[in-house]
Amino acid sequence: xxVKVLSARFDIPDAHKIEVAKENGAYSTLEKLFEMQPVxxxxxxxxxxxxxxxxxxxxxxxxxxxxxxxxxxxxxxxVNSDESEPATFKDRYILVRDPHMMIEGIIICCYAxxxxxxxxxxxxxxxxxxxxLQAAIDEAYAAGYLGQSIDGKDFRLDVTVHRGAGAYVCxxxxxxxxxxxxxxxxxxxxxxxxxxxxxxxxxxxxNNVQSIASLPFILxxxxxxxxxxxxxxxxxxxxxGISGLVKNPGMYELPLGLPILEVIEKVAGGLRDGRKLKGxxxxxxxxxxxxxxxxxxxxLDYESxxxxxxxxxxxxxxxxxxxxxxxKLVENLIYFYHHESCGQCTPCREGLGWMLKIVKKxxxxxxxxxxxxxxxxxxxxxxxxxxxxxSAACTMPVRSYLNKFRHEFEAYVxxxxxxxxxx
Amino acid sequence: xxxxxKLFVNGQEVEVESGxxxxxxxxxxxxxxxxxxxxxxxxxxxxxxxxxxxxxxGRPPLVPACKTNVAEGMKVQLDTEKIKKIQRDIMExxxxxxxxxxxxCDQAGECKLQDYYMQxxxxxxxxxxxxxxxxxxxxxxxxxxxxxxxxILCARCVRFTRLITKTGELGIVNRTDYARVxxxxxxxxxxxxxxNVVDLCPVGAMTxxxxxxxxxxWFLTKSESLCHGxxxxxxxxxxxxxxxxxxxxxxxxxxxxxxxxxxxxxxDAGRMTYKLENDNRLNTAQVFGKETSLNETVEALRRxxxxxxxxxxxxxxxxxxxxxxxxxxxxxxxxxxxxxYSDGYIxxxxxxxxxxxxDKSANRTAFALLGIESSKSAFEAALDGADLLVSFQNDLxxxxxxxxxxxxxxxxxxxxxxxxxxxxxxxxxxxLPVASYSEDIGTLINADNILQRYVKxxxxxxxxxxxxxxxxLLGGEIKNHEEALTDLSATIAALNNIxxxxxxxxxxxxxxxxxxxxxA
Numbered sequence: 055x056x057v058k059v060l061s062a063r064f065d066i067p068d069a070h071k072i073e074v075a076k077e078n079g080a081y082s083t084l085e086k087l088f089e090m091q092p093v094x095x096x097x098x099x100x101x102x103x104x105x106x107x108x109x110x111x112x113x114x115x116x117x118x119x120x121x122x123x124x125x126x127x128x129x130x131x132x133v134n135s136d137e138s139e140p141a142t143f144k145d146r147y148i149l150v151r152d153p154h155m156m157i158e159g160i161i162i163c164c165y166a167x168x169x170x171x172x173x174x175x176x177x178x179x180x181x182x183x184x185x186x187l188q189a190a191i192d193e194a195y196a197a198g199y200l201g202q203s204i205d206g207k208d209f210r211l212d213v214t215v216h217r218g219a220g221a222y223v224c225x226x227x228x229x230x231x232x233x234x235x236x237x238x239x240x241x242x243x244x245x246x247x248x249x250x251x252x253x254x255x256x257x258x259x260x261n262n263v264q265s266i267a268s269l270p271f272i273l274x275x276x277x278x279x280x281x282x283x284x285x286x287x288x289x290x291x292x293x294x295g296i297s298g299l300v301k302n303p304g305m306y307e308l309p310l311g312l313p314i315l316e317v318i319e320k321v322a323g324g325l326r327d328g329r330k331l332k333g334x335x336x337x338x339x340x341x342x343x344x345x346x347x348x349x350x351x352x353x354l355d356y357e358s359x360x361x362x363x364x365x366x367x368x369x370x371x372x373x374x375x376x377x378x379x380x381x382k383l384v385e386n387l388i389y390f391y392h393h394e395s396c397g398q399c400t401p402c403r404e405g406l407g408w409m410l411k412i413v414k415k416x417x418x419x420x421x422x423x424x425x426x427x428x429x430x431x432x433x434x435x436x437x438x439x440x441x442x443x444x445s446a447a448c449t450m451p452v453r454s455y456l457n458k459f460r461h462e463f464e465a466y467v468x469x470x471x472x473x474x475x476x477x
Numbered sequence: 478x479x480x481x482x483k484l485f486v487n488g489q490e491v492e493v494e495s496g497x498x499x500x501x502x503x504x505x506x507x508x509x510x511x512x513x514x515x516x517x518x519x520x521x522x523x524x525x526x527x528x529x530x531x532x533x534x535g536r537p538p539l540v541p542a543c544k545t546n547v548a549e550g551m552k553v554q555l556d557t558e559k560i561k562k563i564q565r566d567i568m569e570x571x572x573x574x575x576x577x578x579x580x581x582c583d584q585a586g587e588c589k590l591q592d593y594y595m596q597x598x599x600x601x602x603x604x605x606x607x608x609x610x611x612x613x614x615x616x617x618x619x620x621x622x623x624x625x626x627x628x629i630l631c632a633r634c635v636r637f638t639r640l641i642t643k644t645g646e647l648g649i650v651n652r653t654d655y656a657r658v659x660x661x662x663x664x665x666x667x668x669x670x671x672x673n674v675v676d677l678c679p680v681g682a683m684t685x686x687x688x689x690x691x692x693x694x695w696f697l698t699k700s701e702s703l704c705h706g707x708x709x710x711x712x713x714x715x716x717x718x719x720x721x722x723x724x725x726x727x728x729x730x731x732x733x734x735x736x737x738x739x740x741x742x743x744x745d746a747g748r749m750t751y752k753l754e755n756d757n758r759l760n761t762a763q764v765f766g767k768e769t770s771l772n773e774t775v776e777a778l779r780r781x782x783x784x785x786x787x788x789x790x791x792x793x794x795x796x797x798x799x800x801x802x803x804x805x806x807x808x809x810x811x812x813x814x815x816x817x818y819s820d821g822y823i824x825x826x827x828x829x830x831x832x833x834x835x836d837k838s839a840n841r842t843a844f845a846l847l848g849i850e851s852s853k854s855a856f857e858a859a860l861d862g863a864d865l866l867v868s869f870q871n872d873l874x875x876x877x878x879x880x881x882x883x884x885x886x887x888x889x890x891x892x893x894x895x896x897x898x899x900x901x902x903x904x905x906x907x908x909l910p911v912a913s914y915s916e917d918i919g920t921l922i923n924a925d926n927i928l929q930r931y932v933k934x935x936x937x938x939x940x941x942x943x944x945x946x947x948x949x950l951l952g953g954e955i956k957n958h959e960e961a962l963t964d965l966s967a968t969i970a971a972l973n974n975i976x977x978x979x980x981x982x983x984x985x986x987x988x989x990x991x992x993x994x995x996x997a
Binding site: 221223238243392393394395396397398399400401403404405406407408411412414415425428435436438439440441 | 521523524525526527529539541544562563566567569570571573574603604605606607609629630649651652653654655656
């Protein structure tokens with residue numbers, strides 16, 4: 055089931071070094087790239103159907119075409135390497151094992167959108183990754199693939215690595231821009247959207263590492279070769295991080311559209327012996343959970359996930375077996391999102407803290423059914439009332455656990471005194 | 478007049494000004510959209526989420542009104558169940574970690590959380606877990622005391638120090654519900670407008686050290702007036718209260734909106750001038766240190782006038798236009814010399830590019846309009862041979878040192894007709910107290926040639942005469958304020974076409990030309 059598109063050079067020793075990467079095809083698209091017109095590159099990416107790999111799955115080519123026409127300001131590219139969503143560990147492989155694939159992708163993207171300055175926003179905890187990435191960028195500068203004249207062509211491109219300081223919210227694209235600009239990472243109100251007014255008030259495209267890294271393959275082999283993988287609406291391949299209670303957790307590159315249960319069974323080795331499946335988090339901690347029954351019909355693509363009222367997300371699949379305590383999982387989940395709320399908007403700032411205290415109360419055995427109901431209602435009260443979707447990233451999965459595993463919460467509620475204490 | 482657009486609010490068509498956000502535009506026609514973080518002077522931040530409104534057929538259908546400009550044909554929903562629930566929910570979330578210590582909170586009675594709770598929430602608390610605890614009564618400097626628990630993190634104060642004073646002392650540290658407003662270590666609030674954050678704060682998180690625990694807001698009578706702290710003429714509210722068996726006391730000045738003059742703000746120094754209205758006031762007339770009645774004093778004064786070989790009348794640049802005019806008329810009647818010498822009221826270099834002016838008097842511009850000479854040389858020339866100097870509110874000690882004054886006093890008798898105890902009143906042989914501006918009505922022209930009216934705010938237990946009445950008793954032609962206005966309109970060319978009896982609340986901008994013409 056596994057394929058080697060993005061991960062083609064992952065297993066080649068020293069592929070992170072430029073000479074090894076070049077021997078194996080890195081930077082080979084540049085000749086072709088500079089013969090093309092930027093608009094044709096955008097068109098090519100549109101044809102490939104590449105969707106943003108950060109989680110939202112927005113078509114990459116379409117995003118690029120939102121840049122204002124007749125623009126006189128500089129255009130920036132910000133590569134989102136914040137990869138902070140719990141259970142997501144795909145971009146880090148690219149950063150360490152094949153950083154030149156991403157740099158080549160940056161060159162392609164910048165040429166297409168007319169940008170001469172790219173920023174790579176990398177999460178602060180990625181110390182190994184940032185070293186590998188910076189080493190690769192230095193190599194690329196030395197080899198003439200970055201700098202004043204790329205590959206001898208009349209095109210300047212400078213790439214700057216910006217390390218985050220450990221805030222999950224900085225993976226939100228406008229918080230990321232605030233952070234790059236040197237301010238506290240808090241999402242901006244939209245509109246204006248970054249494509250119109252982004253970094254330093256200039257048009258800015260923000261793409262995920264994996265989206266950018268997919269570009270060399272698309273340019274080399276054409277959109278049809280890319281579309282040969284995956285489904286009609288979710289073409290291509292994806293680096294899936296499969297974790298949780300499976301025999302062989304790890305990062306696997308798979309074409310989109312495969313049945314989720316089959317992937318867990320055949321790729322990740324299935325559940326541990328004697329264990330039963332309780333649920334699957336399909337694409338990082340913020341995606342609503344799937345029950346084993348729902349999972350029967352789920353395939354790993356955007357449309358199937360949407361049809362099952364969950365999201366494809368970041369491809370971080372977490373497998374939960376019958377040893378998992380859902381209430382404690384929810385406590386952990388809310389703890390994380392509460393801790394990471396930027397504190398800007400009232401609902402998220404105050405609400406997630408309240409939800410955390412309620413779930414802790416339930417875990418302590420002091421909760422009531424009214425607390426469960428309140429927790430469920432707060433999900434609705436908070437969600438989509440805020441500047442960004444961080445609050446929804448918490449409430450959407452929490453609501454799914456409350457709806458699908460309510461009996462586990464009720465088991466924690468010892469004495470059922472109904473609504474009395476809450477009023 | 479700005480362009481208008483038609484839109485629908487709750488299905489009803491309204492015509493509002495274009496180019497404004499929903500809160501301001503719809504608010505101008507009397508429809509309130511609740512909001513906490515938005516302030517017209519600080520712009521939209523969009524963090525409180527209280528102003529979320531529905532837009533029918535809109536994309537997105539739910540928008541913050543502070544960040545959404547009005548558009549022709551827009552269908553705004555404010556009264557749908559969905560919006561009402563959002564308002565309720567946001568209020569619930571604002572309040573879960575709020576200490577609800579209204580009984581000991583200075584903001585009580587003028588608190589947005591209280592108002593909005595009554596108007597948009599009204600639900601019982603569902604909070605069964607402990608609230609977040611934060612720091613209380615933090616001294617932020619500049620007379621500002623902060624309570625982090627009451628704070629709703631609307632960031633108005635933070636934005637004020639960044640956008641208005643550009644001093645940036647305040648910031649919000651930490652994330653999530655640990656977020657709090659604070660100062661940098663060892664860097665307290667230190668700007669001359671800091672107390673505006675107390676007014677800006679929609680809740681009781683920012684309180685004034687000076688006002689704290691002095692009065693409940695609902696006992697205060699809020700009277701409109703003008704600050705006399707400098708020549709800017711900031712519009713203010715005089716908040717005062719007469720407690721049972723007590724005198725009418727002023728507890729604070731607050732800025733009052735006038736876009737033409739001071740906007741929403743005033744300086745801290747001006748704000749604190751309320752103390753001058755309460756303390757060190759002259760209440761009783763004195764003749765050579767002996768308390769006298771008004772009649773006795775007026776008699777003594779008239780005697781002094783008739784006996785004096787040469788009299789100089791010294792008027793203060795803080796007197797109203799009407800008072801100056803009355804004194805000017807008096808001067809003409811008695812053939813005395815009139816001076817407005819008051820160099821000491823000018824603190825050169827103290828002003829800034831915002832509200833504070835060098836000139837610490839409120840009505841110097843009127844000198845030019847009325848042709849009152851205020852130069853030092855003219856004053857010195859006037860004093861030559863003078864044996865009587867009558868000061869109307871003018872504290873000459875601000876302009877001249879004690880040695881010079883003592884020298885003058887050797888030959889000249891000092892009379893003080895004023896409201897405040899000061900250096901000059903101490904030297905005066907005859908003292909006649911008159912009402913101060915907070916107890917009187919009058920007109921000022923500020924440094925920018927804007928003519929404004931202040932009205933009587935405070936009624937003291939012991940009421941002293943107003944200055945025009947005293948001038949009239951001394952033999953002045955003008956009997957009262959009304960008459961002064963009529964006469965001013967008739968005799969001052971620049972005021973011919975101005976209805977001085979009906980001055981709009983934002984004042985009247987005089988053109989500089991009119992004033993300089995008269996002065997020349």
